[in-house]
Amino acid sequence: MQAHATLHATHTATHNALRESAPGISLDSMPPMNPTLTGEFLARLENHKRILFKVAYLYCRDRDDRQDLVQEMLIQCWRSYARFDERVQFSTWIYRVAVNVAISHFRREGTRIRDTVPLEDYGLNIAAADALFDDDGDNMRALRQLINGLDELNRALILLFLEGFNSEEIAAVVGISASNVSTRINRLKSRLQAEFNAQTEGQPT
Amino acid sequence: MNLTLDDLKNEWLARDRQLETSLRMNTMLLREAMLEKHGGSQGGAATGNLFQILFAIPFLAFFGWFIARHLDQPAFLIPALLLQAWTVVMLALTIQQRGAVRDLDYSRPMVALQGEIERIKIARLRTFKWAFLTGQLLWWIPFVLVLFKGFLGVDLYTVSAFMPRFIAWNIAFGLAFIPLAMWGSKLLVGRLDASPRFQQFTDGIAGNDIAVARGFLAKLARFEGDVAAR
Numbered sequence A: 001m002q003a004h005a006t007l008h009a010t011h012t013a014t015h016n017a018l019r020e021s022a023p024g025i026s027l028d029s030m031p032p033m034n035p036t037l038t039g040e041f042l043a044r045l046e047n048h049k050r051i052l053f054k055v056a057y058l059y060c061r062d063r064d065d066r067q068d069l070v071q072e073m074l075i076q077c078w079r080s081y082a083r084f085d086e087r088v089q090f091s092t093w094i095y096r097v098a099v100n101v102a103i104s105h106f107r108r109e110g111t112r113i114r115d116t117v118p119l120e121d122y123g124l125n126i127a128a129a130d131a132l133f134d135d136d137g138d139n140m141r142a143l144r145q146l147i148n149g150l151d152e153l154n155r156a157l158i159l160l161f162l163e164g165f166n167s168e169e170i171a172a173v174v175g176i177s178a179s180n181v182s183t184r185i186n187r188l189k190s191r192l193q194a195e196f197n198a199q200t201e202g203q204p205t
Numbered sequence B: 001m002n003l004t005l006d007d008l009k010n011e012w013l014a015r016d017r018q019l020e021t022s023l024r025m026n027t028m029l030l031r032e033a034m035l036e037k038h039g040g041s042q043g044g045a046a047t048g049n050l051f052q053i054l055f056a057i058p059f060l061a062f063f064g065w066f067i068a069r070h071l072d073q074p075a076f077l078i079p080a081l082l083l084q085a086w087t088v089v090m091l092a093l094t095i096q097q098r099g100a101v102r103d104l105d106y107s108r109p110m111v112a113l114q115g116e117i118e119r120i121k122i123a124r125l126r127t128f129k130w131a132f133l134t135g136q137l138l139w140w141i142p143f144v145l146v147l148f149k150g151f152l153g154v155d156l157y158t159v160s161a162f163m164p165r166f167i168a169w170n171i172a173f174g175l176a177f178i179p180l181a182m183w184g185s186k187l188l189v190g191r192l193d194a195s196p197r198f199q200q201f202t203d204g205i206a207g208n209d210i211a212v213a214r215g216f217l218a219k220l221a222r223f224e225g226d227v228a229a230r
Helices: A002-021 A034-057 A064-081 A089-109 A125-132 A138-148 A153-161 A167-174 A179-203 B004-021 B026-038 B042-070 B072-102 B110-138 B141-152 B163-188 B196-206 B208-224
Strands: none
Touching: A034 A064, A034 A089, A034 A125, A034 A153, A034 B004, A034 B026, A034 B163, A064 A089, A089 A153, A089 A167, A089 B110, A125 B004, A138 A153, A138 A179, A138 B004, A153 A167, A153 A179, A153 B004, A153 B208, A167 A179, A167 B110, A179 B004, B042 B072, B042 B141, B072 B110, B072 B141, B110 B163, B110 B196, B110 B208, B141 B163, B163 B196, B196 B208
16 A cells, blocks of 8 residues: 555656656647748748758667657747747757757657657658668768767767858857867867778778 | 868768758648647646646645644644645646746757756656655555544544554654665666666666766766867
8 A cells, every 4th residue: 555655646756757858749739839930930941951850860870760859850949939039040040959859869768758640740751861861872871870979969069060060150059169169079070080081991992 | 092071071061952852841731730739839738737736636635624623633733744745845846847848948059958958857856756755655654644534533543552653663664765765776776677667767766867967967067168278
């Protein structure tokens, strides 16, 4: 009886703690958005949708999980869009949301609460993009493998570097100083370069 | 020939253009999906809060009524007050933490947002840990005492000569269980791979998850610190 009473009384706290370990974004928690704002959001998303996929690809190797991750990004972008105030560029904003969702996803792998709605129902088909990444050449594959060896924070830095952002722009996404970004990027570049060279030198010609 | 990371960057960006044409977005379908969800504004959190409040109301009402009737009987008043306080605190903490998760702004810079998530996580893990450890104590003997007295009018303290000792031993065991459970769960950290849920539970009681979250906060702080100055 003791165990039963305790279990009963702490059930909600347990449930919430587990959810916190996996604070999945429920489809029921979609925010209201007027049709005009929805249209505006979708128009902007159309021009930046590849960002979601690229970030997802770097943080999640499993194809099914990646679908879930892109869906979470999409939903979170939509939820956050009402707060978008143009103080930063939309591309910076969407990178922030995508990287934040990806890191949260990355840190709770294995304990996620899956949604059952397929991404296709949201009108986003990423199968062709998956195929494109599958067809990557040796260099890109080697680079991806090296990036997979980085932790979640440095992975964001190198992604933004590869995307062509400068230090100030990366600093705006990541939230550290531009000088810190420069130093870290240079170190990461040296490290990845050395690892890349070692890897390619070891390959048969 | 050795490729530099800058060459790889160009290759990366070239693929970006292909990606742009590969990804297909059905704007109409997405728009419909979004507008369909229009009525579900923050429904999950609100429903969760409502459910929890509805669940707590009978307990709060019962304890409140019981406290009012036993103000002059500390042997019953104290357990009822503790149970009432436990219920109120847990309800308030859960609603507050659920609100904090709901209000997270994912468009904040990475370091700031990840730090906030981790602090909320620590607060919730701590709540879970102490809800369990204090709950196993309060929702046994104190609850049974209050329940029997409140519903049946039975004073368990006097039902037999053995009962006061039984109650005292159980309370002592409940108190001793708190450090024992923390110690025991620390021993089980990382040893229950076959049962991830139970492992998660013991990690929570041992405070292992809190240590991991603190470790990530420290990592964020190091990341934020200016490496050039070191």
